[in-house]
Amino acid sequence: MLTALLVLVGWVMGFATLESVAQGWPTMKVNTAMGFLVSGLALFLFGWSRQSSRAVTGIIALLATVLVVVPVLTLLQDPMGWGQGIDRMLSPLMALSHPEGFGRMSQASAVGFVLVGLAIALLQGNSRCIWAAQSLASSVLLLALLSLLTYLSDSRSDVARPFSSMAVHTACAFVALSIALVAVRCQQGWVREFFRDTPTARIGRRYLASTVLVLPLLAQLTIIGERNLGWYGPHFGIVILTAASIAVLASLNWTAVRLGNEADRKLSNLRRVNATLSGINTLIVRVQDKESLFNEACQIAGEAGSFPWVWIASIDPERRQADLQAWAGSRDSLLQGLGPRLDFGGAAGGNGGMLDQVVRTRSPVIVNDLFSASAAGEPEQRRVRELLDAGIRSLVALPLVVGDAVVGVFVLHAELRDFFNRSEMRLLEELAGDVSFAIRHLEKEASLNYLAYYDPLTSLPNRTLFMERLGRQLRSAAREQGQVALVLGNLQRFRMVNETFGRHVGDELLRQLAQRLVQSSPYPDNLSRINSDSFACFMPGDDLHLLGHQVQSMFDGALEQPFQFGEQPVTAEFTVAVAVFPADGNDGETLMANAETALRKAKAAHVPLMYYEAAMNARVAETLDLEHRLRRAVDHGELELHYQPKV
Incomplete structure (x- = not known):
């Protein structure tokens, strides 16, 4: 549009430099400049046409009609003998500065505007119409490039005359206009393949731009060497052009292959990453x-x-x-x-x-x-x-x-x-x-x-996990015909500790007590805190004497030293109950229930240790009493050595 406006100003004001690129070269005619103004206005309105405005669509259709009718009338001037020409219909005011007339639009320009008008009309249609419109715009681009190349080659043949009659800036304007027509719907039609955000599309854009720029340059250099410098004749010029074209096309082909390989490598990389992502997402589920x-x-x-x-x-x-x-x-x-x-x-x-x-x-x-x-x-x-x-x-x-x-x-x-x-x-x-x-x-x-299986205060297994482990141990003992002892220990006067010193001291007492039990127990992995003030442990029960010794050592070791909270020492005592599988129960729940029964009896009788089976209580009491008397005899030196002769 800017070029067309400058040309119109040149015609109105009589500035010949604005009408033509150089003296003696063809000028852009007034109706040609008007055609570019109409085309530019139509492209500008395309920015609103996507909103399906009927008014804008109608204006664009009218502009497209003008772009087709005026060039067609120009093309019909010679066959119909219209000497005045369509340009004479323009303003008489402008005719005062050019009484000889503005000249008629060249045939090449007229053909170009017919194609442009049809392309603008088709761009408002469906995908097939857009496809056709882009093809027409490409034809306009080729027509303009032919005109420019004719000027560069200084061709004067009769065949080249229709193209050389188009002004240079007219050809340049047609190049810009055709590119705009192609780009205005670049996401539709066949052109969209070049505008995709893919490696292949980027390769295509580079290849196309290189071909359009390099091949005309080679042709121009060949013409300069042949005609201006006289280095060689026309036949050898064709040979040089052919060889140079082969070299350029081979170079472009190598570039395309390199870029294609790079695109394939990137695609392979993406597939590798996608495979990793897919596999890990599947892994996360299971x-x-x-x-x-x-x-x-x-x-x-x-x-x-x-x-x-x-x-x-x-x-x-x-x-x-x-x-x-x-x-x-x-x-x-x-x-x-x-x-x-x-x-x-x-x-x-x-x-x-x-x-x-x-x-x-x-x-x-x-x-x-x-x-x-x-x-x-x-x-x-x-x-x-x-x-x-x-x-x-x-x-x-x-x-x-x-x-x-x-x-x-x-x-x-x-x-x-x-x-x-x-x-x-x-x-x-x-x-x-x-x-x-x-x-x-x-x-x-x-x-x-x-939280489901462990006590958060002491980090020991809770009752749920303890019963699962006890059940597995009992099933194993049943297969091997062994015995398992379930030991329950209840902390005496724990409520008094909470009420006297506060709940925080009670919690700390439980934590320290759990740590001591883990250290003194012969089976620390089998320990559990089953409720607020009770602990449990299971261990082999085949050796009655060893069982009693292990139970007493575990709790005595945990309670040997008082618990210190600040300057206040706190002592603790346990009431302990023992039930033995299979004599006191064939499963974990029964064994636990009987052990709790023995614990209640022990607390009621104010005894520190009680077995569920009464006879076992007597045997253990006798064993523990004998052990106590022997320890006291050792401490007081009451043991004497006697010899009995063997006859």
């Missing part, structure tokens, strides 16, 4: 613990993703250390340099600085070219050399974030430089988010399981 999650995630990345080396480390930001949890890949030699524990610090090319940056930024750290990675310290430089020697060229460290903290890092190594680009990173960040979600889910599940 995994039961973090150890399995880490191990299998590394295996999937190494096998499905074909990453040569991957590893996962848990992060401890307070100690500034990362503990290696899992690894996989074909570069096992790198494990020796990695070590089980990594300290933060150093450069991005190695482990430490990379981990530090991941923790600080909570963002992925990408090293796409290990050759250029900076490593300040000797350990970091050595680590980079180890990676390069193992064929590693790039790596990425993905943060595993739970809440606001980085709890781990997932590091993937690739054998290709520039592997981790935007598309790959989008998928890998999704992968890290999925693994982080799985960690969070497993931690919550573990926390729920812990």
Whole structure:
């Protein structure tokens, strides 16, 4: 539109320099300039036509009709003998500055405007119409390029005369107009293949632009060498042009192949990352613990993703250390340099600085070219050399974030430089988010399981888990015809401790008591806190004497020293009951019920230890009394040695 306006100003004001590029060259006629103004206005209105405004659509249709009718009338001037020409219908005021007339639009320009008008009309139609419109716009582009090339070659033949009659700036305006017509609906029609955001489309755009620019340049250089410099004749000029065209096309073909290979490599990279993401998403659904999650995630990345080396480390930001949890890949030699524990610090090319940056930024750290990675310290430089020697060229460290903290890092190594680009990173960040979600889910599940099976105050198994373990032990003893003793210990006057010193002292008493029982019990893994002030343990019951000794030692050892809370010492005592499988019960529930019955009887009788079976109470009491008397005799030196002759 700007070119057309300048030309009109030149015609009105009589500025010949605005009418033609150079003196003696064809001028852009007034009706040609008007045609470009109408075309520009129609393209401008296309910005509103997408809103389906009837008024705008009607105006565009009217402008397209003008663009077709005026050039057709111009083309019919010669056959119909219209000497005045359509240009004479323009303003008489402008005719005063050019009494000889404005001249008629060239035939090439008229054909171009007919094609432009049809293209503008078709652009408002369906996809097939848009396809046809873009084809017409491409024809206009070729027509304009032919005119420009005719000027560049200074061709004077009769065949070239229709093209050389088009002014230079008219041809340039047609080039710009045709490109605009193609681009205005670039997401539709056949042109959309060139405008897709894909590697192939980018290759096509480069190839097309190179062909359009380079081949005309070669033709012009051939003409200059042949006609202006006289280096060779026309036949050899054709040979040179052919050879140069072959070289250029071969170069363009090599570029296309290189870009195609690069696109294939990127596609292969995306497939590898997609395979890793898909495998890990499947893993997340079925995994039961973090150890399995880490191990299998590394295996999937190494096998499905074909990453040569991957590893996962848990992060401890307070100690500034990362503990290696899992690894996989074909570069096992790198494990020796990695070590089980990594300290933060150093450069991005190695482990430490990379981990530090991941923790600080909570963002992925990408090293796409290990050759250029900076490593300040000797350990970091050595680590980079180890990676390069193992064929590693790039790596990425993905943060595993739970809440606001980085709890781990997932590091993937690739054998290709520039592997981790935007598309790959989008998928890998999704992968890290999925693994982080799985960690969070497993931690919550573990926390729920812990609360379901463990006492949060003492960290001992609760009654539910204890009964499961007791049941398994009883079934095993039944197969082996063995005996199992269930020992219950109730803390005496625990309510008084809570009321006197406060609940916090009572809780601390239970925690310390649990720790002492774990230390004094011969079977600490079998201990449990089954209710607020009672503990339980099961142990072999085949040897009655050993059983009594173990029970007494366990509780005496736990209560030997008073419990200290500030300056106030607190003493504690236990009432203990024992039930033995299978004599006192054939299953866990029965055995527990009988042990609790014995415990209530012991508390009512104010005795420290009671067995569910009365006869066993007597035998144990006799055994314990004998043990007590022997200990007292040893302490007081009351034992004497007597010899009995053997006859």
